Amino acid sequence: MNKPTANAVYVDWGTSSFRAYLVDETGNCLDQRASVQGVKKIDPGSCEAVLQENIGDWLEGDRVAKILMAGMVGSDLGWCAVPLVRAPCVAAMIAEKLFTAQHSQCAEIQIVPGVASCEDTGHVSGIMRGEEVQVLGGMALQNEKNAVFCLPGSHSKWVNVSEGSITSIRTFMTGELFDLMCGQSVLADCMRHAGAEMDRNTFVAGVECVRSGGNLLEAPFRVRAEFVADPHRSPVERKSFVSGVMIGSEIAAATAEMKADRSGELIVIGSQQLLSAYHLAFTRHGHSITCIQGEEAFIAGCRLLQGRAPKTAS
Amino acid sequence: MNKPTANAVYVDWGTSSFRAYLVDETGNCLDQRASVQGVKKIDPGSCEAVLQENIGDWLEGDRVAKILMAGMVGSDLGWCAVPLVRAPCVAAMIAEKLFTAQHSQCAEIQIVPGVASCEDTGHVSGIMRGEEVQVLGGMALQNEKNAVFCLPGSHSKWVNVSEGSITSIRTFMTGELFDLMCGQSVLADCMRHAGAEMDRNTFVAGVECVRSGGNLLEAPFRVRAEFVADPHRSPVERKSFVSGVMIGSEIAAATAEMKADRSGELIVIGSQQLLSAYHLAFTRHGHSITCIQGEEAFIAGCRLLQGRAPKTAS
The missing domain is CATH 3.30.420.310 (2-keto-3-deoxy-galactonokinase, C-terminal domain)
Known part of the structure; x- marks a missing residue:
């Protein structure tokens, strides 16, 4: 059996914590990292440095094709403010609005937009990232x-x-x-x-x-x-x-x-x-x-x- | 008409504030003082000094016969812990349990006990001071x-x-x-x-x-x-x-x-x-x-x- 090949990194990056998962092509988790470096706890503008610090070794060579990140990393506190998708919305509508960011060591880095729900009046009633x-x-x-x-x-x-x-x-x-x-x-x-x-x-x-x-x-x-x-x-x-x-x-x-x-x-x-x-x-x-x-x-x-x-x- | 004569001082002394009223025999308020020196904001054991600082001038001479204090001043945070009266209770039961303390410049200083209410099981369900x-x-x-x-x-x-x-x-x-x-x-x-x-x-x-x-x-x-x-x-x-x-x-x-x-x-x-x-x-x-x-x-x-x-x- 071949050694499983890392295919992507998924990052759940919230206000108070950072969690990253290295997965293979079939979605098996090969490794994971966690720290308390949530976007509210790190210096403004330091997201890329913190990512590097936590999972830099995963990105060495050409093993990982994609990084997908979600959470407050997609807000003005994080990497950059990704516009919210308005509910009602299905998975494809969120996938369409993945935001592509640049990263020196990685072919592609994408951030999942959050979702906002609205009342009939048009007022925002809820948000999530x-x-x-x-x-x-x-x-x-x-x-x-x-x-x-x-x-x-x-x-x-x-x-x-x-x-x-x-x-x-x-x-x-x-x-x-x-x-x-x-x-x-x-x-x-x-x-x-x-x-x-x-x-x-x-x-x-x-x-x-x-x-x-x-x-x-x-x-x-x-x-x-x-x-x-x-x-x-x-x-x-x-x-x-x-x-x-x-x-x-x-x-x-x-x-x-x-x-x-x-x-x-x-x-x-x-x-x-x-x-x-x-x-x-x-x-x-x-x-x-x-x-x-x-x-x-x-x-x-x-x-x-x-x-x-x-x-x-x- | 004679100048009204000060008869008593009433002090509402809570966790976060101190309020004192100088009243005459008929209950008219002649003067009042307020400060943020609640019992949780002053040094332990300094109640008498704080009282003196706030209303010492009222107590000069023999004008005031009594000081009546209520609130958290009657707890272990304040002057001393006065036992709570158990509900159901009427005014006379609270008056009976007024706690007498000593004060150098005043004939009598009394502290009103708080009240505790209990459930049928005997567990305390509420307190007030x-x-x-x-x-x-x-x-x-x-x-x-x-x-x-x-x-x-x-x-x-x-x-x-x-x-x-x-x-x-x-x-x-x-x-x-x-x-x-x-x-x-x-x-x-x-x-x-x-x-x-x-x-x-x-x-x-x-x-x-x-x-x-x-x-x-x-x-x-x-x-x-x-x-x-x-x-x-x-x-x-x-x-x-x-x-x-x-x-x-x-x-x-x-x-x-x-x-x-x-x-x-x-x-x-x-x-x-x-x-x-x-x-x-x-x-x-x-x-x-x-x-x-x-x-x-x-x-x-x-x-x-x-x-x-x-x-x-x-």
């Missing part, structure tokens, strides 16, 4: 043309797909508000040093609290009241309760709105840790979901876009 | 023994009063989360330099957004999406929209829970700026409210407690 690749990948992996996608994170995206077309995007600031609550609010003291560990029971208690009418503005403060009066719970338990309230609130709000137009599957794409928390919360809310690893969806989406991109003149 | 004085004052001013009180702020308190007794306390982190969103979140960029000004129309749009199903985790992000795609709104308009979403969410959640056991008036106590925003939001939600200035309620509550306090041996 990078998640569209995971959504396209998720559709391909599940062979599903009608679905609601949930992509949890700092800014969770909920994306409706109808007949293979991305129709709407909503953003929930769940992860960012959770981090602000844990780190900066009056609750920080009683959750200090809790780390990323989750206590399953108190997480579920937080989810159930929302299901029985508890509210995002009020429920988290209960851990503070309890802390002051009777400090028997651990920081991990308190943090898990607040996490349950936050994620439970996101699911309650997002699924309430989608009831009317729900069609197809409910598919969640994310890291293992988030998938496990969301799976627990969705189950408590009475929803069955399909889970897909974020990296797997990203690679599948890149392959799909690469296959559909118009051929460049050579 | 300082707001109980405003609630008692509000009851006295309105001659109302059954009411729901809303005290907006960083940590808005909703307090149920039944037959003159404080029965439950809920805390909504509305103001603190709003400040974190405006100052620290991904939305900060598009609201920069907005100040405290309010744009009435976009504030109402935020309130209406919640009424038509918009959610606290999602709705604020719309100003970001709009900012990226079409930056025509001013920072003040964006901040007002987010404020409307936050306050609208608090009112929607709090009034939904109180529907079943609502009796008596809905009374809002706060600063002029908050009263005006909350009044607008309550009206949009279909509630008529009575507004009371925070200072007026505080002074009335202090007078009530002073009148009901057991006489000290002299």
